[in-house]
Amino acid sequence: EVQLVESGGGLVKPGGSLRLSCAASGFTLSNTYMNWVRQAPGGGLEWVGLIKNNADRGTTVYAAPVKGRFTISRDDSRNTLYLQMNSLETGDTAVYYCVTEGVGTFNIWGQGTMVTVSS
Amino acid sequence: QSALTQPPSASGSPGQSVSISCTGTSSDVGGYNYVSWYQQHPGKAPKLLIYDVTKRPSGVPDRFSGFKSGNTASLTVSGLQADDEADYYCSSYTGNTNRLYVFGTGTTVTVL
Numbered sequence: 001e002v003q004l005v006e007s008g009g010g011l012v013k014p015g016g017s018l019r020l021s022c023a024a025s026g027f028t029l030s031n032t033y034m035n036w037v038r039q040a041p042g043g044g045l046e047w048v049g050l051i052k053n054n055a056d057r058g059t060t061v062y063a064a065p066v067k068g069r070f071t072i073s074r075d076d077s078r079n080t081l082y083l084q085m086n087s088l089e090t091g092d093t094a095v096y097y098c099v100t101e102g103v104g105t106f107n108i109w110g111q112g113t114m115v116t117v118s119s
Numbered sequence: 120q121s122a123l124t125q126p127p128s129a130s131g132s133p134g135q136s137v138s139i140s141c142t143g144t145s146s147d148v149g150g151y152n153y154v155s156w157y158q159q160h161p162g163k164a165p166k167l168l169i170y171d172v173t174k175r176p177s178g179v180p181d182r183f184s185g186f187k188s189g190n191t192a193s194l195t196v197s198g199l200q201a202d203d204e205a206d207y208y209c210s211s212y213t214g215n216t217n218r219l220y221v222f223g224t225g226t227t228v229t230v231l
Contacts, residue, residue: 035220044122045157045165045208047220064217097164104153104212105170106220112164 002026002108004098009113016088016117022081022098022110030054030076033101036083038094039112046094050101051081065091088117123148123209123223130229131199139226141192141209147221149190153212156185156194160205168207169194196228204230 008020022034033056036048049062051072060072071084081098095112124142131137141148141156148154154172157165167176169185172192182197192211196203209223 044225045210045222047210047218047222050219061216061219063219067217102170104151105155105167106157106165106210107167107170107176109164109166 002100004100004108004110006096006098006110006113009096009115011116011118012088013119014088014090014117017084017086018088018115020083020085020096020098020113020115022083024079024081027100029074029079029081030058034072034074034081035099035101035106036070036072037097037099037106037109038092038115039097040091040094043094048083048096085115088115090117093117121221123211123221125207125209125223125226127224128227128229130231131196132231133199133201135199136195136197137199137228138193138195139207139209139228141194141211141223143190143192143211143221145190146215147211147213148187148192148209151212151214152187154185154187154192155210156183156192157208157210158203158205159208165208199230201230204228 003025005023035050052059069087073082097112098110099106100108129137156169159165172187173185184195207226
């Protein structure tokens with residue numbers, strides 16, 4: 001069974017850093033385009049960024065609001081996806097989901113992990 | 120580039136049909152056949168319902184159907200059931216690397 005389990009969320013002060021993890025099972029991360037999508041409390045969904053599969057050299061693409069602050073990476077030996085978040089702002093408060101991507105669509109979603117940026 | 124526009128709410132009685140619109144621009148919905156729809160129950164992760172405008176993943180009932188005309192896509196839920204009460208979001212590929220995907224504003228469906 002394909003499964004994604006996020007972890008690493010929590011409370012952090014503005015300007016701080018946090019690293020989220022997404023452990024994958026039932027498939028090989030390195031063969032798959034993987035995305036992070038977030039959802040602010042009571043709000044809608046927002047695409048954060050993606051990492052392409054190894055065939056496409058693991059290239060990363062980021063949404064403008066997080067470019068330069070967030071970094072997506074992958075540990076193939078652990079079949080785990082990461083989201084390193086630096087210079088966090090209150091507007092980054094959200095549930096963060098890791099999601100597999102088919103062509104132009106988001107197939108499998110993790111359960112999400114909550115990140116709260118507050119002083 | 121704003122979120123795709125959806126009506127905030129929609130409702131119907133059990134057995135009836137409800138349709139939700141998703142309006143974008145020629146740079147997203149109108150420019151690509153990569154429109155998807157997701158269902159989200161409270162406190163849960165979204166679930167894929169429709170992809171490539173009209174296609175259903177295995178396991179999704181044929182009560183859910185998608186359509187697109189110009190810059191507007193739509194999701195129809197036929198034969199409404201109590202479990203269909205949820206939030207629904209559309210999304211579209213944009214080709215813009217600053218915002219590769221855009222989501223809709225979300226629609227809350229109530230089963231009366």
